[in-house]
Amino acid sequence: MGRKNRGQSPPRQAAAAAAPADGEAGSSSLQAQAEAVKEPTPPITVMYCAVCSFPLEYCEFGSSLTRCKEWLKEENEELYNKYYSEEALQAKIGTLSLEAQTKLEKDTAKKEAKAEAKADAALKKKLASTVTIKRIERTKRKHVTAIHGLEAFSIDLKKAAKQLAGRFATGASVTKNAQGLDEIVVQGDVSDEVLEILEKGEGVLKGVPIDNVQIVEDKKKKAES
Amino acid sequence: MFKKFSPATDIAGHTPVKTSVQRQIRAAVLSQWKIEPETLEAVWPKKEGLVHVKCREHVSVYTVNSEPVFFQHFDGPFYPTLRLLHKYPYILPKVQVDRGAIRFLLAGAHMMCPGLTSQGGRLPPAEEAIPAEQVVAIHAENKEHAVGVGLTKLSTEDMKKINKGVAVETAAYLGDDLWAHQKL
Numbered sequence: 001m002g003r004k005n006r007g008q009s010p011p012r013q014a015a016a017a018a019a020p021a022d023g024e025a026g027s028s029s030l031q032a033q034a035e036a037v038k039e040p041t042p043p044i045t046v047m048y049c050a051v052c053s054f055p056l057e058y059c060e061f062g063s064s065l066t067r068c069k070e071w072l073k074e075e076n077e078e079l080y081n082k083y084y085s086e087e088a089l090q091a092k093i094g095t096l097s098l099e100a101q102t103k104l105e106k107d108t109a110k111k112e113a114k115a116e117a118k119a120d121a122a123l124k125k126k127l128a129s130t131v132t133i134k135r136i137e138r139t140k141r142k143h144v145t146a147i148h149g150l151e152a153f154s155i156d157l158k159k160a161a162k163q164l165a166g167r168f169a170t171g172a173s174v175t176k177n178a179q180g181l182d183e184i185v186v187q188g189d190v191s192d193e194v195l196e197i198l199e200k201g202e203g204v205l206k207g208v209p210i211d212n213v214q215i216v217e218d219k220k221k222k223a224e225s
Numbered sequence: 226m227f228k229k230f231s232p233a234t235d236i237a238g239h240t241p242v243k244t245s246v247q248r249q250i251r252a253a254v255l256s257q258w259k260i261e262p263e264t265l266e267a268v269w270p271k272k273e274g275l276v277h278v279k280c281r282e283h284v285s286v287y288t289v290n291s292e293p294v295f296f297q298h299f300d301g302p303f304y305p306t307l308r309l310l311h312k313y314p315y316i317l318p319k320v321q322v323d324r325g326a327i328r329f330l331l332a333g334a335h336m337m338c339p340g341l342t343s344q345g346g347r348l349p350p351a352e353e354a355i356p357a358e359q360v361v362a363i364h365a366e367n368k369e370h371a372v373g374v375g376l377t378k379l380s381t382e383d384m385k386k387i388n389k390g391v392a393v394e395t396a397a398y399l400g401d402d403l404w405a406h407q408k409l
Contacts, residue, residue, distance in 0.1 A: 040267035043312035046370055054399055055311065055370045061331050062400070100325070107328075 047079070056083060063115035065108060126152055131198070131208055133191045136218045143189035148177065150184065153208050157182055163203045168193070191215050226284055226298065228333040230402035232409060237279040242287070247275050250287070254295065254303050257360065258316040268309065269294055278409050291408045296397070302360050304374045304396050307404055310362055311370050317362040318355050320381070320393060321347035324366045330373055331400055336363060336393040338384045348381045355381045363393060373398035 046055050051071050052062035056079060059068035073080045129152035136144050151157055157174045161184045165172035170187040177183050186194070192215075199210050242250070251269075255262060269275065269289045278286040278293070286296040287303075295303045305316060322336055323345025330336065341348055345366035349355060357380045363373035375393040377384075384392045397403050 040263040041261065041313065043267075044314065046311040052400075053404070057368050057370065058327075058331075058372065058399055061327055104328075 047076075050075070059083070060108070063111045065112060127209075127212075129153075130212045130214060132214050132216055133194050134216045134218050135189055135191045145186045145188065145190050145194060146177070146183050147186070147194060148181065148183040150205070150208070151182060155204055155206070155208075157184055159204045160184060161186075163205065164190075164194070164197075167197070167202075226296075226396050227401040227403035230280070230406075232406060235281050236409070237281065239288075240277050240279070242275040242277050250275065250303075257302055258305065259318075260313065260316045264313060268313075286403070286409060288409050293403060293406075293409050296403070298396075302358075302376070304360055304376075307371065307374060307397055307399060308407075310374060314362065314371060317360055317374070318349065318353075319347075319362050319364050319371075320349075320355070320377075321345075321364045321366060322372075327365045327368075327372060330363065330365070330395060330398055333395060333398060333401060335391045335395050336373075336375060338379070338388045338390060338392040341392050342385055342388050348384060351382060357383070360396075361393060363395070363398075 048054065049056055049059050049062075049068050049071065051068045052059055052064050054062055056072065059065055059072070060083075062068060069080070069084060072083070129149055131147065131149040131153075134146040134148065136146055138144055150160060161172040161174050164184065164186050168186060168188060168190050170190075172184060172186040174182055175185050195210075195213060195215060197205055198208050198213055201207065251265070254260070255265065273289050275294075276288045276291070278288055280286060283299045284296060285298075286293045288294060292308075293306045294309055295305050297303050305313075310317065320336075320341055322330065322340040323343045325345070326336060326340035340346055347364075355361060355377055357377050359377045361375055361377055362371040363375050364370075365372050373395050374397045375395045377393050378391050379387065
């Protein structure tokens with residue numbers, strides 16, 4: 001079989017993707033044919049835009065067309081020409097009236113501006129948000145550490161809690177605080193260590209600017225003691 | 226269905242599906258879609274357990290390896306997710322809307338009859354008519370890939386005749402929140 005195939009190999013490779021049965025017919029082994037019948041249809045790979053996540057042809061309906069275009073031009077010139085060359089654009093316009101075309105263009109521009117403003121606002125919010133590491137006294141010499149505000153930096157709280165639990169060999173959980181917001185509570189006073197971890201960006205605890213982290217101490221009310 | 230959907234608030238829980246139920250689902254999917262058992266096996270291997278992600282308003286998403294594969298409303302038909310549909314476009318019957326409708330479809334609107342019957346739209350001929358309440362892939366004029374998944378509200382012949390009102394109810398579309406979350 002090996003010798004036979006050596007001669008045939010170039011056409012087989014080409015045919016293999018389309019229909020494996022064709023190439024196999026020459027060697028005519030029953031098993032191979034049975035396999036060919038059962039072979040699942042290979043999926044079509046669709047190229048998605050890295051900017052707006054749509055299939056390339058739908059970028060024009062997204063809210064970041066200019067950036068999509070730039071990205072595609074760098075990524076794959078050929079496809080860029082397919083979708084955005086003069087002829088392609090002309091063909092598109094042909095199906096629409098001029099009025100509708102200008103309206104569509106206006107809409108797209110507006111949408112783009114809106115999306116940009118939104119992204120800006122989100123970024124600003126992210127930069128402004130702070131992470132607080134709070135040391136809460138439980139009894140006189142036992143503490144828990146509550147870390148709040150990590151989700152603003154797109155950190156998965158559950159994973160982060162798990163990591164911290166493993167790291168300190170203590171319990172760590174995600175709980176809702178009094179305001180109904182999620183925070184990580186770690187047993188023991190580990191605030192300085194947590195700060196260090198955030199500074200280094202260990203594991204999932206990445207991307208937090210250290211200036212935004214504060215350490216707060218929360219003592220039990222004096223009246224109780 | 227997924228116009229406003231955020232995993233943090235809308236997901237009630239993840240539960241692995243019992244194998245007996247998985248068998249039922251597999252049979253249902255095979256009967257509802259035009260998919261070969263082998264291809265389904267490639268998408269959803271028997272060894273990989275299906276996870277049922279329960280969402281509000283009786284929407285259930287089923288995931289394999291935490292990637293959504295199909296979803297369902299109450300115990301209605303199974304809709305493939307768009308990403309799956311892009312990979313295997315032949316599993317659902319197709320309808321096509323004209324270019325003017327894409328904008329509205331991407332905003333989550335249901336598809337109206339005129340968008341399908343106009344010049345840019347396309348419905349299957351009479352001999353391959355799609356009955357009402359059938360899951361369809363919504364394609365668009367001059368585009369290669371599907372933009373949405375929907376449920377026909379009228380049979381395609383009725384769409385041509387009545388030519389008014391909702392023809393296809395959009396279940397998922399490009400850019401909705403299910404699309405945005407590749408993992409659940």
